[in-house]
Amino acid sequence: MRQPPAFSLDKQAIKVWQIHGGITFGLLLVFHLIFSYIVVRFEWSYVFIVITSVLIVLIFIIQTWLIPKIRYRRFRYEISDEEIYIQRGIIIVTRTLVPMTRIQHVDTTQGPVLKRYKLMTVTISTAATTHEIPALSEGEADGLRNEIAVLARVTDDE
Structure with a gap:
């Protein structure tokens, strides 16, 4: 496993x-x-x-x-060259792999409560679904968004 x-x-x-x-x-x-x-x-x-x-x-x-x-405690994530690995859940833990080749665009969002704590949510969109990595620091969220965008673009070009 x-x-x-x-x-x-x-x-x-x-x-x-x-x-x-x-x-x-x-x-x-x-x-x-x-x-x-x-x-x-x-x-x-x-x-x-x-x-x-x-x-x-x-x-x-x-x-x-x-x-x-x-x-x-349960929410974890990891970015590699080929996929995004997200774990989430409270009672039932779900682990999701999002291939970089499927990613269409990446956004960051920040509502008033997140803004107060200088946090952002990274939203990863594919043709079929949307995945979120919530509550990252502003710098980390911007860096992650840019990294995913570059990796998704590179894998599309190959």
């Missing part, structure tokens, strides 16, 4: 994913407050509020503390 890829993401990825989990929690909380108002307004059983409150707290703990740490 092949060894796991050598490189991991920037450590700040955990904070970024925790912030995304917190945003999800905030949206769930708004819906929970609306639901609670409806329960009180129509004099339904308060058991509904208790059950949904417990579920939302569990989702918050899992989404902001557990999943980002596991995701960080």
